[in-house]
Amino acid sequence: MPYHYVVLAKQVPDTKRVTGNAMKEDGTVNRAALPAIYNPEDLNALELAITLKETYGGRITVITMGPPAAAEILREAYYRGADRCILLTDRRLAASDTLATSFALSEAIRKLGHSDIVLCGRQAIDGDTAQVGPQTAEKLGIDQISYVEAVTDLSKSSFTARRNIGNGFEIVEGPLPVLLTVTASANEPRYASAKRLMKYKKARTQFEVVKAIKDRNPAATDESVKLEAKTIIDELACRGLVIEEWNVDTIGGKAERFGLAGSPTQVVNIESVVLVGREYKQVKEHEGALSELVEELKKEYIIG
Amino acid sequence: MAKKAKSQAANTKSSRPQNEVWIYAEQSGGKLSEVGLELLGKGRELAHKLSAPLGAVLIGDGIMELANDIIAHGADVVYVVDDPIVKDYTTRPYALSCISLVNEFKPQIFIIGASVIGRDLAPRVASSLRVGLTADCTKLRIDDYTDPRTEKIYKNLLMQIRPAFGGNIIATIVNPHTRPQMATVREGVMTMPKRNPSHRGEIIPFHVKFPSSELKVKLVERAVREKKVNLKAAQIIVSGGAGVGSKENFALIEELAHALGGVVGASRAAVDAGFIDHDHQVGQTGTTVRPKLYIACGISGAIQHQAGMAESAKIIAINTDSEAPIFKVAHYGIVGDLNVVIPRLIKAYRAGGTSTAAKILANEIKCVTTSGVEVNG
Structure with a gap:
């Protein structure tokens, strides 16, 4: 049986491009003002999966959990080399913390049947928690290797991986299946291939197909929308261009473990970071003023 | 100075109060990590506020002596898993040790340093215990919390304060229903307490049974280089x-x-x-x-x-x-x-x-x- 790589992905607001209008007056985040992107380290995870596929063969399934708009990053996954993409989307999954998220993702991975390596980014740039990977591994009852930079060996029953532990590295080995969280230092994600882009830019979710029909013909009855959508989806499916849409019913599991109900953490409040300007002493850049500054620091025993 | 618990008869049910504040005393290569000691300072403050003892979890091989140092930095009790199996850090045996200790002694709070080890260990433990976990906190304090949905008041919760969204927001998070309340804490943000050799505490050795299914990942090699600079210690x-x-x-x-x-x-x-x-x-x-x-x-x-x-x-x-x-x-x-x-x-x-x-x-x-x-x- 060929290797099955399952790659997790998250669509995130680009927190590196936070500008003045990124925060609303009330101090909450104005998500609309930030571009939504493929979480950078999730791209490193996808790239690692693609290189493993190139070396050892197999197939790549990408799963994301998010709102319907997250289909965008799944198209990107197709452009780069995914074989199958699944959007796990359901209002019942809203407000999930990392525990509830990992539960939903682990149920989705189980639903896929056999998998050899689950890969995800070390952390997402919006929450920076680095928790969902290890928690998903725990839920699946498989080993986790975090901070992975490379898979140096792979066989049907075992793997060897190198971890970046900040002040050095570790080589670890263990059995499959395993979950790896991948760091930015692992690789340089490739760009989309032009050929794949041409093909997969037409890939759509059910939600997107229905929305397009309704936008084109607002007067259409539900019945006719449904009928037309089915025709389009069937046609896309023939060409392998359907982004599957899964929900809570698809993956099963107890309702109380999803979304808000399955999230033990609660947010008490959110404050935007206001840079409170403190009064500072301006020192001129000429020698006299700088000497004075040095003198002052010496007097306060700050420098010797 | 520490006195060792007299009996370690196969982890018999403890008579310890089940409201302790715990910190994870991270060690690597038989040396305590700074972040663990930093947590003892904050842990002491939280424990004082809650009138609860401060406990520390120490896992490793031949590391019993480190417990004295942990006590000197403020712990009232140190739970030690000292076993050749946990000589080097690998996720599952370390997680199992923490999970077993928590299930046995039921602390109300368990905080872990947000180091490479802590960020691997804490989510595994929290997921298994099905408790909430807040990552990378920069502040922790005790306060009351009213659930806006049920209007129920929770006394003395751990307020877990952390930056998110690339540092653009500061979120305060609580775990009202699940225990222990777990959080990881960023390295270097808590002040390390001064060593006080006269502080007294208890050392409790704890035996964990490791099934072979938990021991499949092996550390083949670790190459650690000294950091080029010690920023944390610099004045x-x-x-x-x-x-x-x-x-x-x-x-x-x-x-x-x-x-x-x-x-x-x-x-x-x-x-x-x-x-x-x-x-x-x-x-x-x-x-x-x-x-x-x-x-x-x-x-x-x-x-x-x-x-x-x-x-x-x-x-x-x-x-x-x-x-x-x-x-x-x-x-x-x-x-x-x-x-x-x-x-x-x-x-x-x-x-x-x-x-x-x-x-x-x-x-x-x-x-x-x-x-x-x-x-x-």
Whole structure:
């Protein structure tokens, strides 16, 4: 049986491009003002999966959990080399913390049947928690290797991986299946291939197909929308261009473990970071003023 | 000094109070990590507020002696899993040790350092226990919480405060229903308590049964190099940013650091540009520092950088851009070219401080508010 790589992905607001209008007056985040992107380290995870596929063969399934708009990053996954993409989307999954998220993702991975390596980014740039990977591994009852930079060996029953532990590295080995969280230092994600882009830019979710029909013909009855959508989806499916849409019913599991109900953490409040300007002493850049500054620091025993 | 528990009869049900505050005393290679000791200081404060004992979890092989050091840093009790199986850190046996200890002794709070080890261990433990976990906290305190949905009041919860969204927001998070309340804490943000050899505590050895299914991952090799610089221990840090301009020009930063007896830091921009090694990086994705003196040269002062240095006792900012955000956290601001200012600073320092000329010119030092309105200083 060929290797099955399952790659997790998250669509995130680009927190590196936070500008003045990124925060609303009330101090909450104005998500609309930030571009939504493929979480950078999730791209490193996808790239690692693609290189493993190139070396050892197999197939790549990408799963994301998010709102319907997250289909965008799944198209990107197709452009780069995914074989199958699944959007796990359901209002019942809203407000999930990392525990509830990992539960939903682990149920989705189980639903896929056999998998050899689950890969995800070390952390997402919006929450920076680095928790969902290890928690998903725990839920699946498989080993986790975090901070992975490379898979140096792979066989049907075992793997060897190198971890970046900040002040050095570790080589670890263990059995499959395993979950790896991948760091930015692992690789340089490739760009989309032009050929794949041409093909997969037409890939759509059910939600997107229905929305397009309704936008084109607002007067259409539900019945006719449904009928037309089915025709389009069937046609896309023939060409392998359907982004599957899964929900809570698809993956099963107890309702109380999803979304808000399955999230033990609660947010008490959110404050935007206001840079409170403190009064500072301006020192001129000429020698006299700088000497004075040095003198002052010496007097306060700050420098010797 | 520690007294060892007399009986360790196969982990019989403990008579310990089930409301302890726990910290994870991380060790690596038989040496306690700084972050674990830092947690003992905060843990002590939380335990005091809750009138609860402070416990520490120590896992490793041949590490029993470290328990005394943990007690000297404030722990009332140290739970030790001392077993050749857990000589090196691997996820599952360490997680199983923590899970077994929590199930046995039921602490109300369990905090773990947000190190490479802690960030691997804590989510595994929290997921297994099905409890909430907040990552990378920078502040922790005890307070009451009213659930807005049920209006139920929860007394004395752990308020877990952390930056998110790239440092642009600060979130306060609680776990009202699940115990223990778990959080990881960023390295370097809590102050390490002073060692007090006369503090007394109890050492409780704890035996964990490790099924073979938990022991499949093996550490083949670990290569650790000493960090090029110890930013956390430095009293004086001179940091360079993108404004330094080149790798060669970083020599200027090194020169000033050397002259003042400090070490060299850097912003992420300088590290990403390849001017200097990541070991030197200060900020959210680097090291959090709180030296006596922090000199930021050519650093604009992004929120992520400020997160790692704003607590420094005195901050001097040197930047050509008078609007740079770094001035908002600075105590002294020098608007000017670092290539000019730094050599002059070194010269002034070597000259031994104030010259007569400087005294005359002292009047020129003005107080300026960030709004740019000058007031006489």
